[in-house]
Amino acid sequence: MDQKLKQYRESINNIDAALVFMLAERFKVTKAVGEYKAENKLPPADPSREQEQIARLRQLASDANLDPEFSEKFLRFIIDEVIRHHEQIREESS
DSSP, X not given: OOHHHHHXXXXXXXXXXXXXXXXXXXXXXXXXXXXXXXXXXXXXXXXHHHHHHHHHHHHHHHHXXXXXXXHHHXXXXXXXXXXXXXXXXXXXXX
């Protein structure tokens, strides 16, 4: 394999690993949020917070020269998964 391509792929692998660990850390925190919401009878979703986060991430993406549409789709996927987890936590605590 071409050495330059190998270096690129190694960098991609490292970045992918960092992304996985960052997502794992994020989901640990959102799990705690879900437990807090369940204990305090708060709804699993918070549409205003979600919109704030999307707007913030779109701006960060734009600043980083990343497609804001892509970043919104990525965050929406994560938010939907978090809400699903929060709903599960709420059901399990009932």
